[in-house]
Amino acid sequence: MAFGLFLTATSCSGDTGEKPVGALVESETPTANIEEATPTQTPTPAPTPKPATTPTLGENPGSSGLGDPYFPTLGNGGYDVEEYDLQLLWDPGSKYLVGEATITAKIVEDLTSLNLDLSGMTVTSVKFEGSNLDFFREDNELIIVFQQPVVKGTMAALEISYQGFPGLVENLNLPHSGGWFNTENMFYVSGEPSSSQAWHPVNDHPDDRAQFRIEFTAIPLVEARTWNWEFVTNGFLVEKTESDVDKSITWIYETRYPRAPYLTVLAYGIFKESEAVTLGDVHLRHWAESPPLPSDIFEAGVETFGHDYHAMFEVFTNLFGPYPFDTYGYLVLNETLGYALETQTLSIFGYDTYQEPNIHVHELAHQWFGNHITVGDWSNIWLNEGFATYAEYLFLEESVPSFSIDDSFFIPMYELVEQGNTFFTQPPPGDPGRDNLFSASVYFRGAMTLHALRLTIGDALFFDSIRGYVEQYGGQSATTNDFIQLVEEATGSDLEEFFNGWLFQDNLPPLQELYD
Ligand SMILES: [Zn+2]
Structure with missing residues (x-):
């Protein structure tokens, strides 16, 4: 992540008297601007089914955290997720989300129950091998109880149905708000160290990287204001189809590399895609919320703001080794975010941070340091941020002949x-x-x-x-x-x-x- 404070590598060398603390404040949470709902199409919220009594967890319950010293309840013990297959049904009128998550995980300890992280949202059922399982909630923990102990080494596929109004991650005292942000014209998901648990059940820790397949269906608004909206997330779009029945559109994205859950970005709104460029083996393409952002935003990135991705890729592959993924790009929103985040293969920017070339350098460097190598726990954060910041200076050293880091x-x-x-x-x-x-x-x-x-x-x-x-x-x-x-x-x-x-x-x- 980079904040608007860290705009230029040389900004700290001149005005010594300034202490720009104010620049570090978090971006404000965009105010939810509820559009007129389309009642006939809004899914009916389901009541939370609760077991009559809290089920017994047995002798070997999975732990509710991964032992992170800063965020003890992030992540969970006893299993290792291989893949999240997420089917999402979104109603842009009511801003209601219905989700089906199939989570395939390798069980690494004998377990009588396991935990997932989930903030808000209502779980309606949990299935395992065709049977319904008991489950209950404690704050941001979803605790699932197996009918028989599941032994170490099992590959388990849990099917979890859930729904609700997704919002910010709650209860964690995060140093920077994360989660699902609705604005008047779109939604986006972003946040470090936690954002995913605001919209799907997850082992929410960078120590458990997994593959993602995301199938997103948007119900069209009656007044058809969403007919040209696009859904954008990490990885590759493999399918986009329109239903003959209700004109809803479904996008399916898949990734080819595991990622930490907080590095997922989602957005749905009026997004324009740049022409794709191939840099060596890397497919480079960007997205912008345009309009209202200018129609020449991609050209302006290069010509006005000086984002030279060719040079960045050349310098970093020389210094750090091959780019670790096969696609890259930025997603720029018409928002003043105050930060940018290195969401894997598709970094998210506000229009403010978009204009700062060093922040583009910083987020690209994170693809090696932070994304390809993740932190073992959050106390090691300097392994992400110190490296990405130093990479900004290395880039200047390599590309500006007179530049001296000393x-x-x-x-x-x-x-x-x-x-x-x-x-x-x-x-x-x-x-x-x-x-x-x-x-x-x-x-x-x-x-x-x-x-x-x-x-x-x-x-x-x-x-x-x-x-x-x-x-x-x-x-x-x-x-x-x-x-x-x-x-x-x-x-x-x-x-x-x-x-x-x-x-x-x-x-x-x-x-x-x-x-x-
Ligand atoms: Zn950073």
Whole structure:
């Protein structure tokens, strides 16, 4: 994720007196603007069926969390999801969603029950091997009780029917609101570290990546205002059909790479697709909410705002290794979001962040760092943000001959600290705390840590280590310790003190030693 604050890599080098805290405020939740409902087509909300008594969970219930130190109830233990097959029926008039989720998971412990994460929404039935299962809800947990224990190694397919008015993820004290946002002209889904559980049952943690197949059907409004609306999500559109009966339109998207649930983006509105370009093996195409955004928005991205995706792909594939997926693009909304998010293969931007070329660089870099390699838990957030921020400076270094990371970023950061401004360097980024998940220090001191490492071990070993990290942990999750161990093995050096100072101690390590 990148906030509007982090607009230019050099913005922190000049106006030293400024402390732009205000720029870090969360984007406002768009006000739901309820359109006139079309009562004849609105599905009837179902009452919540509840077991008469809370069913017994047996000896081996799956856990309600994955042990995340910041978000203990995100994710669940005892299974590993392989695929989410989500069938969604959306009524844009009433903004009511009816969903059928088939979740295929490998059971990794003997289980008498398991948990899924789900915020709001009403579950109407849970089926397993043709039988209805008992289930109940506790806050954002959906607890499903098996009739007989399911043994470790089983591939289980759970069919969950649910419905409701999707909204923001509740009960988690998120540092940044996530979930389903309705606006007057569309909806979109976005949010880190959690957004998926606002609209489907999920193992909501980056440590459980899975395939997604999304089948989305929109009921047409009576006044036919939605006839030209498009549904957009990650991956490839494999089918789009219109029903002869009621003129509803169905889109089916599939992905070819597993992803963390928070990296799913969904949007439905008036979206224009750019012409597709092929960059090597990558299919590059974008979407824009146009109109009202200008009809030449894609051209303006290149000509006015300077988004040079050819150059970005060239620099990053040289530095980090091959792009880890087969498609990429941005989705730009006619919203002032205050941030952009690296939703996998289709990053989401507001029209504000869209205009900042460095944010495009940042979100593309996240496809390697954050998406291909996911965080083992959220305390390791600097492995996402420090890397993506440093990638902004690496891109400038590679593409602007006179640009110096030392002179434009690294040394000026020390000067700010000398002047008493610790906005970009406190708290230490290695374990910033839940409320500081997106603090400026996670981004900037995270990036400084990587630059200091490069100064310490030299360019050759530094870039070998980064490529080695992508090769070893791509498609998996990683922790700070994994990264440190990998660099220590690559260099044959003990770097414990170095990383401890940079990531966990209050004071920045002395500058002079790095240039000796
Ligand atoms: Zn980011």
